[in-house]
Amino acid sequence: MALQAGIVGLPNVGKSTLFNAVSNSAKAQASNYRFCTIEPNVGLVDVPDERLDKLAELVQPLRTVPTQIEIVDIAGLVRGASKGEGLGNKFLANIREVDAIIHVIRCFEDENILREEGPINPIGDKEIIDTELQLKDLESVEKQIQKKEKQAKSDPKVRDEVAVLQRCKAHLEQGKSIRSLDLSKEEKAVIADLFLLTEKPVLYVANVDEPSMHTGNKFSEALKKVADDEGAEMIVMNNSIEAQIAEMEDADDKAMFMEEYQMKEPALNRLIRSTYKLLGLKTYFTAGVQEVRAWTFHNGWKAPQCAGVIHSDFEKGFIKAEVISYEDFMQYKSEAACREAGKLRIEGKEYIVQDGDIMHFRFNV
Secondary structure, three states: OOOEEEEEOOOOOOHHHHHHHHOOOOOOOOOOOOOOOOOOEEEEEEOOOHHHHHHHHHHOOOEEEOOEEEEEEOOOOOOOHHHOHHHHHHHHHHHHOOOEEEEEEEOOOOOOOOOOOOOOOHHHHHHHHHHHHHHHHHHHHHHHHHHHHHHHOOOHHHHHHHHHHHHHHHHHHOOOOHHHOOOOHHHHHHHHHHOOHHHOOEEEEEEOOHHHOOOOOHHHHHHHHHHHHHOOEEEEEOHHHHHHHHHOOOHHHHHHHHHHOOOOOOHHHHHHHHHHHHOOEEEEEEEOOOEEEEEEEEOOOEHHHHHHHHOHHHHHOEEEEEEEOHHHHHHHOOHHHHHHOOOOEEEOOOOEOOOOOEEEEEEOO
């Protein structure tokens, strides 16, 4: 589906360390100096889903395939990025290309890790990034207003568009992000081709020290309050510990390491699931003896669109879909038992697929 979440933040806050931890297909360089990351690193990340594991336990397929999302490690932004400071234009362009933002913020003290912004201040760090993105969006909106003002004199529709742009301009000038502006679907369409940076949904990661992994600290608590006010989610984690866990190939070693740190699962799992949700994605499953597999679709998609995720021919020649809910499959333990109990439904082209549906498509090309 090619949807991407970009990891952003100031230099040396733990972005590349986090990327190394979440990515199972690429390793970003993580070093203690500015602009260590210049070209964005892209990694495919498996989405942890216990439903897939439980289905595999029942079906016993030859292989189990999770769904994936793309995570992009974008270089650290600095104050003045909107004016081109620190290769800012390049980095802001990289952010423009992603669909959601994972904003990593340093919430620990360590004199050995370079920091140019003075004492640890997660709220101040967040505001630096917010301001740079808002200034860049303001520039984009003002250019669009100038472009459309002449047309607006003779075209009522363009006048309405300019009015929406003026609302966005005023909002940005107040130091607020576009995602907090209550725009209708039609109003959002007016600014869609601007790909505004502050319209993208955001997830905050408070990178804390080891003693604060489970409880957080004064820095993460301050950040949590701000995130709550925005209606955004925040995850507390120690990026270095998560990277160590991710590098372990032996399951027993990993379990022992996590037990030592009193962890039931890596915080990364929560991060990946939250990012998946932030991107507006859901999962349906196919289950057979050859393969149990998770497939990604957008909320609100109908059965033929979801069939097209497997292959375009499935969508073109869609006839019907056989559907079993995950809950019913867990209760009756097999497709045959679900069919016998009347829990297998036949759905047509207008069926809106639900998260967790187990599906088999009938098609003819």
